[in-house]
Amino acid sequence: MTPLLEIDGISKRFGGLLALTDVSFNVIEGEILGLIGPNGAGKTTMFNCIAGVYKPTSGNLVFTRDEKSLRINGRKPEKMTELGIARTFQNIRLFSALTVLDNVRIARHCRTTSNFFRSVLRTRFQRAEEKEIVDASMRWLDFVGLGHHALADASSLSYGDQRRLEIARALATEPKLLLLDEPAAGMNPRETRMLVDLIHAILDAGVSVMLIEHDMKLVMKICKRLVVLDHGTLIAEGGPKEVRENPQVIEAYLGRGAAHA
Amino acid sequence: MNIGKSLILLIVAAVLTYPLVPQSSDYIIHVMTLAMVYMILAMGLNIVPGFCGLLDLGYVGFYGIGAYTAGLLTIHYDMSFWVIVPLAALNGALWGALLGAPTLRLTGDYFAIVTFGFSELVVLFLTNEIWLTRGPLGLPGIQPITVNLTWLNEAWYFQFYDKTPNFYVVALLVGLVFFIMRRMEDSRLGRAWYAIREDPLAAASCGVNILNYKVIAFAISAAIGAVGGCFYARWSMFLSPDMFKFWESFLVLCMVVLGGLGNIKGALLGAVILVCLGEVLREVLTSLGLPPETRFMAYGLIMVLIMRFKPSGFFPAIASSGRSNPLLLDLQKRLAARNAPKDEARDAAA
Amino acid sequence: MLEQQLINGLTLGLIYALIAVGYTMVYGVIQLINFAHGEIYMLGAFFCVTFITAAGMPFYVAILMAIICCMLCGILLDIIAYRPLRKAPRLAALITAIGMSIFLQNVALIIWGSRSRPFPQGALPPFFREKALVMGDISLTWLQLFIFAVAIIMMLGLYLTINKTRIGTAMRALAQNKTAASLMGINVNYVISFTFALGSAMGAVAGILVSVYYNTLYPTMGYTAGVKAFAAAVLGGIGSVPGAMVGGVVLGVAEALGAGYVSSLYRDGVAYAVMIAVIIFRPSGILGRSVVDKA
Structure with a gap:
């Protein structure tokens, strides 16, 4: 099965800082993919590369729509939206007036x-x-x-x-892929439950979802597959259980030594 | 229809019939015509800072381009006003697009200063290219507006030397611009502009090509300015580069700020208030022995105070495009019907 | 005559540079184009002349008094007009800056009248108009030397203030990140006031030097000079103090050469054209940071 979005060796450099180093993973059509990692791991940078806000320094983004694969890195945000990649923002950006x-x-x-x-x-x-x-x-x-x-x-x-x-x-x-940047941040438990239902409904409407989230309970519950970033590199990929037990992931979240403790 | 709306209609009707009153004063007609010229300019300028949130300090440049386009085409080619208006609008839009396309990428402050520089360059050009514009001597002898209906009746050839017909021509233009503005405001175009003003990044992620829409806004605004200039040229029958200095841009900006950035009615009201204020101040300052230019002190102060205490002006910017739009009125009814049973249920539960 | 043009351009350029640093410093700390800065420059000249004619002060004392008055004006301008709008949208602050500029210009118009007046020559040291250096066709007056000296000393002083003092460090910190700076215990409003005072002092000196150099001053003088100095700041890269200095000199020389060799009618046009070209083709200027809108 061809992936909806293929992320192939993406790096992003800001001056001397490498925010993403050679990250590769796929988003498969019809899935909810969780993108997790500690603060500053490069998750939002990854979103911004996919949404066209940043141009990746190197690597390829390949988006498949209607059986046609397109190399999309460096396209402008409005072009990405037109292609079928929509997003929300970590700190809400509505047209508030x-x-x-x-x-x-x-x-x-x-x-x-x-x-x-x-x-x-x-x-x-x-x-x-x-x-x-x-x-x-x-x-x-x-x-x-x-x-x-x-x-x-x-x-x-x-x-x-x-x-x-x-x-x-x-x-x-009308996206094919929806990028949600910390959708549950600041929500109360009732709102979070409604959000879970909403994400499932979005999936049923034929939109694949990729989300960044810090609420681990939520992530483990709704994502079939997770990608873990730390310091701009991909350190683990797989189902919630695998990822949870991955020593590198535990180390990234809890610090060196915790995995062996 | 509510009382406020009827009152406004009544005032508009009264103003429009005033020149027909036999005892009407030429001076008042002149002031009203001037106010309407500024209404056109204020509506046009409003698009850029009001709808898109970008400061344009060179609006008078486009007004000047329109005026000189009209003046030169009239003198050299004896063209009809009705042909010149669209030509001048196109010329204005062309310059707007040429200036906007490379500079609208930049942050707002840079854009403001570029527009300022542009309008200064326009004045320098008008002053120095004597072969074309006669420079500081000015461009006299521009024929007034004509209406040529000889194809209907041999005798129907009118030349508007009088104040009254000019008044109606500019009223027509104000009406036309107002109509266009209202339609743009409540459309895909207008919504894209609001989105850019509110949050450019979110606008882009909604699929709005920010640069294109800013350039379109700037070009349309420039075209409207040029139309204003067009009328001014044929009305005053004389042009000189001094008429298009930065002061004029500032005055129009002040009108827009006073009326409310992003509100068309505000721009109209701002134009009326500041033109009237200008006339009053001119009298008062002269009687105090001060040069009439010092009235700009009042305008400067108005701008500072408005920004400090009432940044939305008299009329706040449009929160929802087209409250009178039948589609939205219909939706409102549907929503009311839908919410009503819920309210009843809640009342029953309580 | 090329050398003579270059020297005249350099004189003018140093003066532009003095004004330009005022724009650039304020932009650095509060990201606002302080349009009223040109008016501070104009006020500098008028204060100086007024102190000489009305109060009978000697030239150098009048300069000092004018500088102090302009510093106060700059601080008040910030406190009264800009400070209440720190959290408002940038458009509001920008419009206020324009409004203040027009307001101050007209206040000057009311106080001193619209006609241009000469600088009181009696107050100037008599040797100013004499030639200090003559080399073939080119000559350099003492006045020009005085302008060079004053401009360079002030620039050096500014450089040392920004780079070697505590308050200069605070200014640079503020330019980087206002929130972080205030968390580090920097009194943000104090530093901003200091920046306005510093910029206004430079502007006042520039105003005085220009009015002596051209022997004329008028209330609208801040308008063109302000825009040209802003063009210089943009040319050098806005927010960069050395950039403003370089930009001022380059612009002054370009203007003198443009007037001499292209067309003197478009003398002012050179500045605007350079500014627009720089903004279009290299918006970060010679030494500045990128300013293209992220979104």
């Missing part, structure tokens, strides 16, 4: 085409598209359970709802 609905409507940007002239003339095509944008946005808002807040200001939502709105926004771009 806009309404909940508008946040999601903006995400329909890359799937719609109306330009200046169509917008000013308000052609039949443009009106149909606007309706489609609202309908699709509402669908995704209902999907994450925020439909009834559609016309509220994004900043008025609770923290957990803001995280879910970010997910709805990412989903509205």
Whole structure:
């Protein structure tokens, strides 16, 4: 089976600092892949490389969509979104002055085409598209359970709802792969349970998920496969049980010597 | 329709019929025409700092480009105003795109300073290329706006030397620009701009090509400025490079800031207030024996105070595009219907 | 005449450099283009002349008093206008800076009138206009030598302040990371005020030197000089103090050569064109950091 995203020997250097060193792993279609590691391991850097915010210093990213494989490293974030890679941010980045609905409507940007002239003339095509944008946005808002807040200001939502709105926004771009950067951070147990259900629903909707998460209980519960980074290198890959028992992983998290203790 | 809206319509109707009143004062018509010229400029400028969050200090450059395009085309080719307006708009948009494409990559501060430098270069060009613009002597003898309807009736050839027809021409342009702005604001284009203003990185990850949309914003804004200049040239019938100095950019920016960055109605109101204030201050300052330019002290102070105490101006920026959009009104109804049973259930439980 | 042009350009360039460091230092610590810096420069010249004509002070004392007044103005400018907006969006601070610039310019216009006035020649040391050096076609007046000396001494002083003193270290720390600096116990507002004072002092000296050099001062003088100095700061790389010095000199020489060999009509245009070209092609300037928007 061809992987959805092939990460092949990615390195990223910031000046003298190697944030990622020759990291290779695959994301397989239809899975929830957990990307874990201690703070500063390079997880978010990896996300930023995949999402196009950073250009990898070396290595290849190969994304497969509709049976076609494309080398995608160094493409701009908007191109990645267009290809079908969507993301959320570690520290929520909503358009906070806009309404909940508008946040999601903006995400329909890359799937719609109306330009200046169509917008000013308000052609039949443009009106149909606007309706489609609202309908699709509402669908995704209902999907994450925020439909009834559609016309509220994004900043008025609770923290957990803001995280879910970010997910709805990412989903509205119709991705094949969704990158979630610490989605459970700051959530209470009830919100976390809802998040688990939501991630499963996303998977059922045909979107593969890759997530960074520090809540180990959550990660072990929902991920079939984990990739562990430490100091920018990949130190383990496999099922939750294997990874948990891997001495290198224990060492990375708990410090040298802990594995033998 | 609520009272506020009817009141606004009433005022607009009153202003629009004023020049038809037999006792109308030429001075007041002149001030209202000037205010409408600034309305066009303020609406146009508003796109860049208001919708995209970028400071544009060289707006007057595009106004000047539009004015001189109109002036020169009129003098040398005797073109009709109605042909010149789209040409000047295109010329403005072209310069906007040329300037914007390489510089909009940079952070906002750099962009601000580049626009400033650009408008200064425009003034230097207008001052020094005497063969084209007659330099500091200015460009006199620009024919006023004409309407040529001789194809309908031999006698229908009008030349607008009078204040009243010019008033209606600029009112028409204001209406047109307002209409375009409203439609842009509530569209895919407008939403992309808001996204860039709110959070560029999040906008990019929603698939918005930031650079392209900034360039589009800048070009459209430049085109609108050029249209304003176009009317100004044919209305004042004289142009000189001094009319397009940084002060004008500052004045228009002040209007936008006062009215509310990112709000079209705010830009209109800001233009009216500052043009009126300018007229009053001119009188007051002259009677105090001060040069009329010192009125800019008041404008500077207004800007500082607004930013300090009321950064959103009179009208805050659009939070939701198109509250009057039928699609959203419909959605609102649907949501109300959907939430109602829940509320009832909650009430029953309580 | 090339040598003469170069010398004139160098004189002008050193003055630009003095103003440019003010922009660059403030930008370094609070990431704000302080548009009102050009007005501080203008105020420097006017304070100096006012102290000479109205208070009858000797030239050097008037300079010193003008510097002190401008430092106070700079500090007040920051406290009154910019400090309340530290956490506001950058657009708000930038607009405030423009507003303050226009405001101060018009205050000067009201106090001193719009007409340009000469520098009181009687107050100047008489040897200023005499030639200090004559080599063939080129000549150098004592005034030019004085400008060289003052500019270079001030630059050296600034360099030592930034690199060898505690407060200079604090400034550099602030430029790197404001939060971390304040966690290290640096009084952020004090350092920012100090930066404004330092920049304003340099600006005031530049204003005085220019008004003596050209024998004229007028309330709008800060406007073009400010933009040119900013262009110099950009050319050198904004945020970099040595860059501002280099940028000022390069710009001054380019302007003199441009005026001499291309067209004197576009004298001011040279600065703007250089600035736009640098911003487009090498936005980090000669010695600066990258400024391309990350997003």
